[in-house]
Amino acid sequence: MSATSYDVIIIGSGPGGYVTAIRAAQLGLKTAIVEREHLGGICLNWGCIPTKALLRSAEILDHANHAKSYGLTLEGKMTADVKDVVKRSRGVSARLNGGVAFLMKKNKIDVIWGEAKLTRPGEITVGKSSKPVVEPQNPVPKGVKGEGTYTAKHIIVATGARPRALPGIEPDGKLIWTYFEAMKPDVMPKSLVVMGSGAIGIEFASFYRSMGADVTVVEVMPQVMPVEDAEISALARKQLEKRGMKILTEAKVTKVEKGADSITAHVETRDGKVQTITADRLISAVGVQGNIEGLGLEALNVKTDRGCIVIDGYGKTNVPGLYAIGDVAGPPMLAHKAEHEGVVCIEKIAGLPNVHPMDKGKIPGCTYCNPQVASVGLTEAKAKEAGREIRVGRYSFGANGKAIALGEDQGMIKTIFDKKTGELLGAHMVGAEVTELIQGFVVAMNLETTEEELMHTIFPHPTLSEMMKESVLDAYGRVLNA
Template identity: 55%
Template sequence: MTEKYDVIVVGSGPGGYVAAIRAAQHGLRTAVVERDRLGGICLNWGCIPTKALLHGADVAHTLANLRPLGFSASGVEFDMARLVEFSRSVSGRLSDGIGYLMKKNGIDVVRGSARLLDKGVVAVTAADESVSEYRADHIILATGARPRSVPGVVPDGDRVWTYFEALVPSELPKSLLVIGSGAIGVEFASLYNDLGTDVTLVELAPQIMPVEDAAVAGHVRRQFEKRGIRIHTGASVSELTVGTNDVTVAVRSDDGSIDESTVDRVLVAAGIQGNVEDLGLEELGVEVDRGFVTTDQWCRTTAFGVYAIGDVAGAPCLAHKASHEAVLCVDKLAGADHVRPLDRDYVPGCTYARPQVASLGLTEERARATGRRLQIGQFDLQASGKALAIGEADGFVKTIFDADSGELLGAHMVGPDVTEQIQGFGIARSLEATADDLAEVVFAHPTLSEAMHESVLAALGRPINM
């Protein structure tokens, strides 16, 4: 007899497992289908382990800059294998925690690969190739994404990496060329540079971090170049030759010039593509556009009873966007009356490099393209007492408001711990706070977040500390 559920979730990443828990909270009988480890890419191969490795890079940076604080250290040794072991242990612990949450909420975990056979029917192929069928009124696709390929560059798991190999290197490479300067590429460039690797960053767009405000991207580029990271923008890899012990790479710039170099490893970090293959989507009439499932504001696909959330449903491909979509999707299908659609422009984006970058809303370029009258404020961390006190004063906060309504259109931050502060602007946006409202907020002193307040004041033409 075919097992029957109210909701079947395919994938257990930050979208899938959250959707399952929320469905269970609504009293819906729920199952999750997972072919690998609970937690998906984010927990096992993305967000969490990279942050563990980046913490190690921060320690390396601190050790290299002890003297201004009156300290000196000798005999310090670094073991890459131990750092990798630490990152894997963190992921393992969290994956086990999700297993506990599934049991706590009465959610069945079905192991195997899912395929949609018909309306409301899911076939799951287990590791032993046995096939079981399940039925559900609602099927939520949360299958995530994988690294996008680059023409002429084929990852081999040895000399040419994806982020999977970059997270578990057998040794620290002496040199690394990173293709792509989105969040993944920039984080790995920063990480390996701090650990002592000679890093080159190649980006096809005119600026690194193409989705970020130009001022932020320019600042990060200057900081990276000060650290010795070589950067090629408006450039692509035109030729790549893998040798026994190295890789020879030719980088062609827009002006036709070619820069050739030999490196230990190449990392492909040129974006991701949705996991839409072998799911039976075409047969059910689920529309796929450029490698991602098409959805409406409630995460519904073009097939009745089938939904898609997270990376497989398109940009921004971020864990917190997936989790938010999971809740709104389930609340809507469960008939809740408080659901609001997600404005994807205002999902905060965070890059955990050194310096950190955090942003939400429109860049200055996009805001100007709307034709609105703008008020723009910027506050440099060189004028922040807390930033100076901790020796991390390279950065700024930039805010963009509609001059007529006071609406917050964009917020862009670069500097220490900005990923922990961007939620302040997110809350302000959610509560429809205006520039005048934010100007009245009392910020504690001395804190890094005071720069947020000063940026707002600067937008209003009344800065205090600059």
């Protein structure tokens, strides 16, 4: 095999791409990964990781400003230095970015720097990147490959997604932001309009509210975080509004007027009335779209649908030897979905036995606002729509000793079971650290656990996790501590 020929070439080094590359190398496949901008992709550099670093700073600030409720006295009011907050966030990304480079070297994966284009089945050309040719924080490692023609038996597209823009309200990087600009503000805006209340929108709304900004969220759907269970969404909204956030649902931004250093958003509500909101900045968080342009998909007649590449359960496209994973292959657009999808794809390519398609019904979703929201499986409404007879259990944070001791007694855990079989159909949570708790129910669903096994599981005391069991018990009229 020549120096430019591989078993597998992966286009894109985000969570899906680099994890797939590592698994390919573990399986003995000669592997290369093509990247145009930064190892780790959006998630590691501009998404999942740095936003959590920002939100951690916000959480510390929230706790400090309520120190008196814990019996503590801090001299003066705690304030945030936006430059230092951003600097810490970027430092976290830089550390992990370097970690991906180390993993590529450790697993003997070639890094090809530039922009890839499919020329024919099994072949790509790599041209000069339209993005910076160095990592945002780290220089490009010596010895990486660059422009040229490369061949592989299998090519996997993992090019991710980018923010979606609404016509007439396109981000300009100054007054109308995407998550890129929202993640590294030069100065802290005093007021914000956030357009969209999905995970990205509500996380930034939460961060900037903690930083002291006057925040208004505009959501076209009837509830915030529209994919979540309605009851959980309502509780989250109540807590967000209690923190001073303004939330307008069944409303849409129809026009944005730009001033010298402010915007005025025209917001139309369900009844057809229009109100104007003037703020320093507007964050556009109306979803993302797959990066399918410039890849040469059209020349190969690769099937796409609504801006994403169409695949089967193993990542295969309609073109032999060509695969797609992650955001570019469609929703849910989550890093952990991309990683698992990539592993399934490469293990199928390698011919491993018992490789199963990913079950999208068991992919957890997490939103790291304050309060946190996490879920897996069917909502109550979706379960009823599917014609399932159900049992629903609920347990309040206000009845849990650990939550009360933490001063985090607002929240709920909700579980949904099939009434006939005891199958766990869904779990939904709002409150402190629920993004860490949800994995317990994800494991349970993957093991096809029923209510009986969960009731016989011993949860440690005192912990927040005890509420998970109590919620199960409540669904069957056996709750103990409520």
